[in-house]
């Protein structure tokens with residue numbers, strides 16, 4: 337099945353041909369992509385941003401296999417990541433002999449998100465801050481002409497269908513990255529979906545804790561805050577995320593998350609009225625994220641989630657569980 341057009345970083349455009357996880361021959365795929373990356377980059381250098389998710393981790397290993405030291409890998413600390421994420425990612429890749437530069441851009445991201453409540457405007461603010469400002473600056477300083485990126489087919493589909501504008505999809509929106517940001521984009525995972533990327537990551541040597549990791553969206557915890565994204569609101573959802581990920585780790589679910597609502601509700605604490613905040617828990621069964629159903633969690637698990645979120649996350653007076661399937665719901669809330 338064809339999924340629209342894609343450039344190869346050299347101004348040529350071709351159709352995207354899906355490769356299902358079942359069809360994927362990892363050895364041949366790695367060999368082809370390594371060659372393609374080498375041909376595209378030539379004698380120049382490339383750069384990639386590693387977030388620690390399955391897609392960017394896989395693309396980092398693939399890129400280093402192709403380019404070695406000519407690929408510079410950075411972790412952009414946008415302030416929107418999960419607890420302890422930068423340290424965890426850096427030490428994991430150190431074990432592969434891949435150095436990762438951490439760039440602190442927290443202030444820039446929060447400034448760009450200030451006052452924005454519309455979901456698509458949030459995505460746009462994050463996109464612009466990431467690609468144009470922070471990454472644009474890093475690329476310029478590094479002298480790299482190519483950006484290696486872990487876009488997958490589901491990102492393209494959802495953008496083309498107008499469901500959600502994925503932060504890392506450009507060509508399909510008619511944006512020429514070289515014109516807009518000054519660098520070409522190489523997307524070696526674009527024919528795959530999540531299950532294919534996991535298979536590829538495993539073949540490249542990613543540890544199970546990484547290739548089996550649940551998906552995490554590009555806009556990070558900002559995709560899980562309804563309404564304005566502030567450092568304080570991110571901290572609330574970050575704490576709740578810690579509880580949810582710890583308690584649901586062994587469910588085998590495709591993805592699970594905590595969401596901070598915008599509406600406040602009346603609660604009571606120590607015998608007094610408390611107009612507090614609400615956390616919604618979502619836990620999904622899915623194969624490829626195109627459709628999904630809420631996991632039938634045992635009620636004792638739900639009770640445990642509520643008890644620990646109420647105990648560990650200041651200001652929360654309500655915890656709910658999402659029970660609508662995708663579609664018409666989507667997995668993330670923003």
Ligand code: XMP
Pocket residue numbers: 494500501502503504551552553554555559591625662665666667668669670
């Ligand atoms: P949705 O919410 O579209 O998510 O059902 C489908 C899968 O894609 C992951 N994902 C993203 N979702 N913006 C999103 O809204 C992004 O930039 C993004 N990147 C990845 C999402 O977590 C779910 O697994």
